[in-house]
Amino acid sequence: MYTLEEVKAFVYGCKKCKLYKGRTNVVFGQGNKNADIMFIGEGPGYYEDQEGVAFIGPAGQLLTKAIEGIGFTRDEIYIANIVKCRPPNNRNPEIDEMKACIPYLRWQVKLIKPKIIVCLGKIAANNIIDANLRITRDRGKWCCKKDVWMIPTFHPSAVLRDVLKKRPFWEDFKKVKEKYEGLKDEENK
Ligand code: URA
Ligand code: SF4
Secondary structure: OOOHHHHHHHHOOOOOOHHHHHOOOOOOOEEOOOOOEEEEEOOOOHHHHHHOOOOOOHHHHHHHHHHHHOOOOOOOOEEEEOOOOOOHHHOOOOHHHHHHHHHHHHHHHHHHOOOEEEEEOHHHHHHHOOOOOOHHHHOOOOEEEOOEEEEEEOOHHHHHHOHHHHHHHHHHHHHHHHHHHHHHHHHOO
16 A cells, blocks of 8 residues: 555656646645545646646635634645646646546545545536535435545535525535534544
């Protein structure tokens, strides 16, 4: 079994899909290696590509606020993306790119062993939870796979574009907090 650091070192040289050509930095993901909660986005944007850190642009700032709003810091949780290299002009990642990259995310999940996974937006939710999931219809609904609780919510970029998504986004974060507290209580019984 590899460590997270070993997987990361490997991904830094990855050329498994065409996205390697346009990247400035691989954005592996970061946070607590033993996090109880993992947030999964789609792929790096401009700022993330520049710095090699996930969710640090405007969407990332909103995500950080929401995380802190439910009483966590970014250091306590883990943040990663479906693809680790920035798609040109922030287009959606293509099927072959996601297929090439997702094994890295699976490694991350296996090593971090989160209790809760929050899928940010349709791309993450379709890959992690259910290919037929529709985010507006299905956000905020829990499912449990292999002992990991999963919930889809809007992508913070979508929330920035549409104020009407703000409230449901926040409701979903509150559900995450409740679920976390509930799981902790069960553990301590
Ligand atoms: N959007 C994402 O999906 N991921 C990031 O890391 C930044 C913006
Ligand atoms: Fe490799 Fe993923 Fe980057 Fe494609 S997006 S080159 S699979 S790390």
